[in-house]
Every structure is written in structure tokens, then in C-alpha cells.
Amino acid sequence: MTHVRQQIREAFCTALASVAGGRVFKSRVYPLEQQELPGCLVSAASEVSAAGSMGVPRLMNRTARLQVRIVAAENADVDDVLDSLCADVEAALAMPCAALAGLAQVVTLTSTDIRLTGAGMRPLGSAELTYDVQYRTTENAPTVAR
């Protein structure tokens, strides 16, 4: 069994499978090629957790922070392209999300960070959507969502 955080990450990719023409990459560390634009990158950034019960094994309330980064290049209105893709991502991850059923209790979009640059061949933009994903496990079974 895999950690629930990994299952959530994979569920994000499943939910986003049709976004950006299917160019969705999980935890990619190498840069995208031009022909992979627009692309969507999914990764886990951090997690906070706290005990949610007394006794052992304790129930752990966890909040994983996942990032969905959209990257697009267009000669005109790259910000419009980004916003359109953001809309696709937000709709795909809105609760209730079938891919996350049984894994996450609450999925919340907490911020969107948009950046534009003209440094490359064409105007390039990125939108980083940050999601807080609340889920529970017991401390001795982090592979099973409660």
C-alpha cells in the first residue's frame, strides 16, 4: 500500500486527466519541453498533522498542501489561457471529486499565484494553484484513509 498522500497526489492527476490536453505530470522535476505546453504539474509541497485522539494508535488529522502548476506559452493573451486552464482545474477538483472520494475529507483552493515572463521565445505564463487537502489516518497506518 502507498501513503495516503501519494494516493491523493495520484487522485489529483486522475481528476485532472483531461486538463491541458492531457499533459498532466506528477512530481516532475525536469523542465517541460515546448511541445508539452500547455502543461499541468502536480506535486505535494508540504503537510501538517496533529493528533486527533487519545490512546494508541492515535488518529492523525492531516492537511497536505498540493500544488497544481499550469504553464502555457502564447503570443497573445497568455493570461487568458492561464485563467481558462485554472477554471478547468478548479472544476475538476471541486468537491465532491470522484477521484478523491474515500481519501480526502475536504479539498480547498487556498491561493493562486500567476506569473508572466517575456524572457523566452514566446510570452510564457504560469499559474500555481495551492490546495489544502484534509485527510485522516491512524498514526500506525498512514496508507489507509479514515
Place this chain on the structure above:
Amino acid sequence: MAFEAIEARVNAAAIRKLANATATLNDQLAIRGVFVQSYIEPAGGMVEDAAPVFRCLAADALTLEQGDELGIDAQTIGVTGDYAARGIEPDGTGIVLVRLEKL
């Protein structure tokens, strides 16, 4: 010979000897210069990209403005295509660097 005259001769010789491209401005004026597209990774290293620029004599690009179209012919390095001037940066010594956007 005054220094500025030497500078102008050196610039002209450098562009003449090192030019690898002709930029045709708005389908009219042909300008010889050096076309380079260095590899870059913009957007925080998330994308493989290149930063195309064209260097030429400032005197040859007096009418160039941001947004002008430049047809680049640099066949010796395998580059031909249409670009737009997005940044025009004179270096103050007679050479101008034009930042390009691929159209």
C-alpha cells in the same frame, strides 16, 4: 583618427565578419547581424526555452520599433522565421541588441 571613428570602423567590421543572419524589417529593410538564441529555463526552471536576440549596427536599425516584424534568415545555424521586436537595447557604442519574440 578620432576614437569614435575607430569605434565605428570596429563595429562595422565586427558585424560584417561575424554576422550569421539577415533580418528583414517589415518586409523591406535588410539588416545584417548576429542572431543568437541561448538556452534558458524561465518560469522558475519549469520550461525548456530559448531567448532569441539579434545584434546589429545601431545605425542600421534607426527606424526599428517595438512590435516591428523581423524576418530572420540564419540558415547557417538552421533558423528561419518571423519574429517581433520586443526589446531594443542600444549599448551606447553603436551596437543594438534586439530581443525577439517568435511569431
